[in-house]
Amino acid sequence: MIYEIFHILVLAGLVISASLTFWFRDLLAAVLAAGFFSFLISLEFYILQAPDVAISQAAIGAGLSTAIFIIAIRATGRYEGGAP
Amino acid sequence: MILEFVWTHAPALLVAIPLLGAFLCPVIGKISRTTRTAWVAGIMLVSAIVAFILASRVLTEGTVLYSFGAFDPTLTIPMDSGGIPIRIIFTVDAMSAFMDIICATVGFSAIAYSLSAESRNSGLEGYYTLFLLMVCGVFGMVSTGDFFNFFVFLEILSMASAGIIAYRVDGGVAVEAAIKYFVLSSVGAIFVLFAIGIYYGQYDALNMAVIASRIQWSTLDMIALVMLVAALAMKCGAVPMHFWTPDAYSMAPSSATAFLVVASQASLYGLFRVLFTFYNVTLNAATMGWIIIILGVLSMVVGVTMAIPQKDVKRLMAYHAVSQTGYMLLGVGVGLAVLGNQPLMESFGYMAMSGGVFHILNHALYKGLLFLTAGAIFYRIGTRNLNKMGGLGHNMKWTMIFFIIGALAIAGIPPLNGFASKLMIYESVFIFNPVLAIIAMVVSILTLASFVKVFHSIFMGPQLPEYAGVKEAPPSMLLGMGILASLAVIFGLFPDLVVTTLVNPAVHALTDQGAYIASVLGGA
Amino acid sequence: MSKLVRFAADILYPVVLIFGLYIVAHGHITPGGGFQGGAVIATGVALVIVAYGYREVTQWIGKGGLMAREVVGLLGFIGTALVAFIFGMPFFYNYLAGQGGLFGVPVTYGPNPGELNTGGTVPLMNFAVGIEVWGGLALVILYLLSGLVPHDDHEKEGS
Amino acid sequence: MSVLTQTLLTGTGYWNSLAWILGIAVALVIAYLIWARGEAGWKAGTSQTEPFISGNPEPQKRQVHIPSGNLYWGYLEAMKGYYERIVPLHTGDLNDYMTWYLSVMITILVLVVVFA
Amino acid sequence: MDQWLIAVLILGCLMMLAAVRLILGPTGPDRVIAVDTVNTFTIAAMVILGVVYQEIIFVDVAIVYGLLSFVATLYVAKYIGGEL
């Protein structure tokens, strides 16, 4: 029972963070929300008994993907549709 | 000894050799230019030879199976796995062999052409690496028998294509084309992945033959079919989703464009494989056939009408590529529409499909040739704008001859290869529905008109003063063009040779779902 | 970054490296494998890059070396698979499993904590993929960062 | 060898390679005959090579040249209504590309479900 | 064994609460610390879940996480500090 509630919580968090990624106009915040999404999806893989995939997603989503996106933001521009 | 070895392991070598070449290319490119040239040409030649050997084996022995990692068939399809192959199996039937031959031919010509065409650019080892990876991707896509493997090679192909489209960075327009192509194709690939998930969830299998043998017409199968058809039709450039085609084809280096045509045809192959091998008669064939026909007709009309007012020569040819893809879709769609009906199939269905499939080969040849000539002109005068060209026939005679061959072939003028396949499509489609055949003929006439314009504005007219010093294209470019041009002429003169040896087996391999399943799963 | 971060990066880089290698080496008995371990090590390289900056790091970790690492990894992978031809086996045949000797010790069936020297060609391929991913992902970061540092050439042809 | 000379059957069409080779050979012979009837007095570098336009001086090459944009003007003018609709569809906007792709997917889905 | 699950559940709820700061946070660094907090909780939850599943090998995922999310934070910090 508790386990299912936790599972549902993580799924809800996934949906919320995905919509945050869509919603933020500040790209830095959007990337952070994507990082949050990545944490949660890794936790979800963990819950679904896929530790290999969880490690992979952790290494990619937590470390490298965020880093690459940050570099790209630095090279392009921080705000969607010009500075506020 | 070596021949026997290659004969046995041809499907594995087909992918392994370009891969090995690509992996070593960045290292060997550092040594010297000649080494790199020799390496790339040698690798491409060897893989072309392997492809031909594989094709001859397929044509003599029937479908060739190669399972990775096991000799013993019981290890591949063990007794207690529910009859599902547990390893990746390469299933090379006649259709795959047909596509392999196209890829080998055009790939070799384009490599030969690019040896001098791209010599003025920087970063060449990357270019050749990506080219070999594209070759590898096409080979893998057309010969694999495992659906997830198909997805992986699709990604390799689209990624290498995107890299090669963006190869000439400066100006940024090429990168823009690449990003459009790449975003579209990666979203398409994600939908393919969803479809794979659906099949896996239902049948617990990834092998194409197993999926084909178990498929029903449930809701999930319908959704998977739609996802696959939309994604693959988008990647081969059918009309409402063709927007990336002119961008990408016009901005890529010319030798790569010639091969991109083959790459999009590999997606076409995937489309046919899904429609015919997976679903076949379980499909509501008339509906799906008409959908494909409508896509094809739209492609033909919109492609050719958009081509006429273009000013950029490669963009114009790219729209023609869209239009010619429409012919293939039309031919095969007519075949699909009458699939379940054996008498109609006998009377015109097989003929229409032969026309469509034969057109794949012809299109790869002449469209590759046209793109290569456009590249040769660009190489010499540095512009692609038709308004600035003129009078080049005085300087570039061989290029002009090759261009004439290609233009006449695409317009369907006898005795070149375009005519043979178009004739087959017209006549069989005319029996099915006369309106479609008339549309196809009108499109053909418009194609001819458009190429007359191109020919006139590039080669005809007085010799312009700024192009007085233009020389003929270098010999290796002429070699690449010459191979394709001579093949176009030969196939035009002896179409029956190709149709009986290559195309008809391919068509029968496509339509005969039972044989495909039986060749993998054995008997039953 | 400040001195503290640089010092932390110095300490953490060997830790990350040995941990990544542990994941690679134990790919066939615990979760992990070539790709995951390689990604961990590549992240370690990214850590050094972020602590010291692009210009300084490229003097220690060259692009050529990383590219060589990647090519060696890929060649090792495909080579391991191709060696099967020498034994007359098909491509990707696991010719070491169950043969005894290096990596070929037969496993005890059923739940057990696992031995390192089992798995046939799988550990070799794990290492090859690990090296490849290490080089590849670190190269991606370096290349992307080089886009931020204006070269003289880029300045000129930027117009 | 028989495949080389066989007739390609397309239902109603007729395509024999021998006939085509024969036809090409005849055409080449005719062309040679016409060519052989010409006079042999042509020399390069003389005033023979210059065009004779009613005695007027030769216009600039640039003026004789017809750029491709001027070709098919009539056709484009006649089809103006069509082109005014179809060309703006090619917006070059990536969002539009995606919209087209997904809408085609939805359309196919609706068709398949309705006619299933 | 319930205490482990309850702790995990509470950690999940705290994660969602930290996401509130991710939404509200007026500046970039505020969001970064929110993500950092989530990250810490994820690691704690993973370690505890390892006990819940009685699978020791799962804890490796948490170590990977602890090592690698640090890198993402550093990249973001470097970007915010204007040094990248």
Next chain:
Amino acid sequence: MIPFLVTTGIAFVGYLILTAGSGTIGLWSPTELIMGIILAVVTGVLTRNFLCRSRDYRLLSPGRLLRLLVYVPGPFFIELTKANLDVAYRVITGRIRPGIIRVRSNLKTDLGIFMLANSITLTPGTLSVGIDEKTNDLFIHNINVGEGDEKKEYIESKDLFTLVNLPSWIRKIAERDREGEVS
């Protein structure tokens, strides 16, 4: 050579910790040991210039290592607990008086300043915000600046800690033995 040996040794120890419980030679199986040596050598070759960048091998002496091992669960943990209680108090009451102050550390080595900064960050209501790269002075954000502290140019580091004198511990671990030698 020494950096290589040091790094290899540390990597080997790390590998042994990671694989503890795998076999019968002590806690390890023979294959793990062999693989550990190989991987440790690889690590040593690749990262010797990172771990031993400052060529400072003081921490290798057993006395200092022992002190480090005592320091982390001992004084450091006590301060940590106290700091957390403090933070809990402030979270609940919301009574804060923040400010950034300068702390004179008098530490010379990288390891010392690193340990001090981390101790400060994790312990009493303080957070290291910046570092003066030349003099090794730390800039500290204090959640509750003491009365009168904002007037001073700098404060001594030991004044920050109330229960245990952490800076002197760090000095014993990371710096030279006698304070007189510091020059």
Next chain:
Amino acid sequence: MRKIVAGLILGALLITFVAMILPLEFGSPRMSDMDDYFIRYGQEQTGNNNECTAIVFDYRGFDTIGESTVLFTAVIGVGIMFRRFFGGEEVEDE
């Protein structure tokens, strides 16, 4: 206009996907013949305790080389994007 079209498309896709998940059942796969085979025989055939790795590197090893190639392709592509140019580059024309 664009928003309306996009909304319609997204709504239709939502319905499609919901239709896609309705027949599925979370937690109990419909068929698991192939995977049961992997679980039962994977350990003795390949000597891997980790069945996932056994599949990745042995049964479906060819996929993995494709995967590595994808990564390699990306690296080469990124390298081409950020290469240094030398003179005499081909020029674009508009």
Next chain:
Amino acid sequence: MLWNLPYLAVVIITVIGLAAILLKKNLIKMMLGINILQSSANLFLISLGYREGGIAPIYTLAPSTHMVLPTPQALCLTSIVIGLATSALMLSFAVIIHKKYGTVDLDQIRRLQG
């Protein structure tokens, strides 16, 4: 108990990702959308392979041998790598586009049209 909630999450995330692709004008934002879409595909695959009460497909000293299906995990690993490679290549394109055009707004990246 849990019904099809993970699948439902997959659906919603997919639609959000597609919405980002359809509506957002910023290239980087679009790429974040593609990233999310890719993750949702991975989650779909993994959910397909989950078996109620199963353990991870690794033979340790775990209590039972009722394991979840291993094949989707293998597929998912491949797909994650592909997703990362895709992101890297796309972002490098975006960086070059910004360098040449001075913007990443899709309304202005339209030199190729007609």
Next chain:
Amino acid sequence: MAATLDIITSALLGIGVVFNALGVIGLLRFPDLYTRMHATTKATTFGSIFTSLAVIVYGLATFIGKSDTQYLTLAIHAFLAMGMLAFTNAVSAHALARAAHRSGQFPAQAVCDRLAEAKS
């Protein structure tokens, strides 16, 4: 034995969760960045150390009870995770605070700011 273990682990988990909760409350409640960082860095690190300690205690106790080495591995790996967590949290908090200060974000209601003075 088992009951004692349950009580000990419950107590440790309880402490950890309480401190984590305090950290989150501080994160939500405090007025500016630096004070929030105080809350999260210290409290969540401390809380996570305690939850990990619960796991370590559980692992060691089971190891001693059953003499099954995998529980020893559990304890060691949990310890490593804990160590990594404490180490990286401290450093990343420093890096973040420094970056925020560099980006021109100064502490609210501050009585003094020596760093800004030193820089100017």
